[in-house]
Amino acid sequence: MTTADLVLTGGNVHTVDPAQPHADTVAVRDGRIVWVGYAAEAPAWVTGAADVVRLDGRTLLPGFVDAHNHVRLGSDRECVQLAGADSVEAVAARLRDWDRAHPGVGWVEAEGYAYVGLENGAHPTRQQLDAIIPDRPVVVFSYDVHTLWLNTLGLTGLGIDDADQPFGTAELDAEGVPTGFITDFAVKGLSRAGVRALRDRRLPWASTDRQYSRLLTSLDHTVACGITTVVEPQNSPDDIALFERARAEGRLDPRVVLAMFHPPTTTPEERREFARLASAYDDDRLRVGPLKLYIDDVVEPHTAALHEDYANEPGHRGATYYEPTDFADLVADLDRDGFQLFVHATGDRGITTVLDAVEHARLVNGPRDARHQIVHVECLRHDDLPRFAELGVVACMQPRHASPDLAGPGHAWAEAVGERRWHQAWPLRSLQEHGATLAFSSDWNVAEMEPMVGIYSAVTRSPLAGGDAWQPEEAVSVADAVRGYTMGSAVANFCEHDRGSITVGKLADMVVLDQDPHTVDSAKLADVAVLETWVGGERKYAS
Known part of the structure; x- marks a missing residue:
């Protein structure tokens, strides 16, 4: 056996692989994991590696997979x-x-x-x-x-x-x-036509230079957060050049999955363009594939679609961007063409409409492993909980959004839906218990990018600064939250074969933490720091 290129040893390795949950040593060759186990049992071709990194008891996890992160929009330093x-x-x-x-x-x-x-x-x-x-x-x-x-x-x-x-x-x-x-x-x-119109009208924020600056800043922050694969969920074909440029300049440190935006005005020719791009960009560093759609908007300004009236605006329930039957036909068409769909849905009626559409697509086209995602799932009625698993729909969720300091009592989200529906807010545990695949993400820059902040929020349902939990019955365990940011998001994006766990044969994407999130006081989870980030066996970040 050829000697390993790299060995990380002496660590507290949580693999997120049930076949071998724990280890202290990982060996890498040609960018992939070739051995996982305990140093005392390691063969000579592992112990003889030229590059040996001593973890000194620090914790090693699979690299985080952020399933919904607007790295191209990012945070703009000019704002x-x-x-x-x-x-x-x-x-x-x-x-x-x-x-x-x-x-x-x-x-x-x-x-x-x-x-x-x-x-x-x-x-x-x-x-x-x-x-x-x-x-x-x-x-x-x-x-x-x-x-x-x-x-x-x-x-x-x-x-x-x-x-x-x-x-x-x-x-x-x-x-x-x-x-x-x-x-x-x-x-x-944020559509192709919208961004072009903003550029034509000279809004500085929309310029190509500002977009590229935001992208670079976000990509650097991504690996600093331990994120080794990031899903940018809303792009037009015009935006791919930004990622190509970053790759050419050696700035594309995380792996990137790009979803193309499919607004209601999308033409058949644009769909064919999406398919061509998916064929052209399909490697483990930069992949184009899914389509992003909206069924409703957001709760705070009362533009999400609810089954019942907004608590502070009687007579108003929001709206969907499509009539339900039209949306069902659209989803069936796109599903027939083999696309994976990311559908933004925040209100309970919006979510129901998406589930109904996926059910219709399965009846028309037959079931397939589509892994369509409902993104956000902020306000979900109980009757729809089992339908995610039944229909193979992934719940792509942002735990930090459920924090009481952002959405809880006294804030616009909670006041809009009303206390009677608070039990429907970001039902992480309920979806998990009903068999849904949970993919966790930040939705940067809507909330902090750091996965440990999201894990803290998923586990505690408390404000970031500490305090009382909101809807604590929907909290999940640390292990479940880590899985949501690793294997859950890998499965959601069809990359579980080479990402999401520390397993022989997978890409050597890993993160070193200063503390073990499984044993640290839950109130301190957000303080767990990323020390190193490895992508394909290369150290892309060190604190």
Whole structure:
């Protein structure tokens, strides 16, 4: 047997492989794992490796697989950062501070607005932003990047004078004047046509250079978080060049899976283009394959589809982007053509509509191992819990979103759905108990990218700073949370044959942690630090 290239030994190895759960040594050759076991039993071709890394008792896990991470959107260093601004006054202070520090006539762009300062479903207005910065165009991206908030000059700068825009839907007041609040941005503004329109109208955020800068920053952060495979869930064919450039420049450290965005306006020719790209990009470093669709929007601005009225807006239940029968036919068509689908669904009626569509596709086309995903699954009625496993649908979820400091009592999400439906919020344990495949992710930059933050949230259902849990009956174990960020996400993306566990024959994608998450106090899980990240047997990050 040829000597191994690399050996990591003396560690606390959790393999996430039930056939061999624990070890202290892993051997690598040609980028793949060739031996797993205990050093005392290692053959000479393992112990004689040229490169031996002493783990000194540190914990080794499979590299994390982030199943839904917007690395291309990322966090933009040119934007005012509003994360943590928990009042209109705090938002105003940050905008004014940035304006004073960056005098001029260009755009003021901000991100991370968390729908604060709103009551009874009200939306922010241009007049509120005008009172903060009246003499420069301002655009504020919500933390979920589903809505925009603009001042009067911002509306003028983007040429918004009616409701229907290529990058969103502008709310109008009683006189037909845009209010400054734009919905449907994730569906229209992040589409190929939407981004092109924003570039044509000279919004700096949409420029190719800014996109590439965001991508590089996010890719670096990815491996620093221990993520070895990242799924970028919403791209157009135009965006592939950014990833090609990163690869050519040696900056594509994590493995990447790209889903192509399929908005309602997608043409048959564009679908054929998606299929051609899936054939052209299909290696273990950069793969194109799934399609991203939306059935509804988001809960906070009341644009998700609910079975019953919003608690703070009687008579309103949100809407789906398609009529249910039309969506069922679309899903059947795409399923017949062999596509895997990622469908954004947050409201319980939106989720039901997707499950109904997958059921219809299976009846029309026959069952297959499609692994269609419902992404987010934020508010799920009990009757739909068993349907995920029955239909082979993956629940791609973001545990951090369920934290009470983001969505719980007193926050826009919880107030919108109402206390009577809080038991439906991010039902991790219930889905698991009903046999669903759980794939965990961050949804960066909607929430922190660090998987250990997500694991903390999945296990405790508590605020990041500590405190009372929200819906603690839906918490899962540490082992289950780790599996959701490794094997669960690998299975969800058809890569369980070479990722998701430390198993002989798989890619040598691994993460070294300073503490064992299985034994650390659960209140300290988010503090567990990534020390090293290995991708294909190469150290891509060291703290």
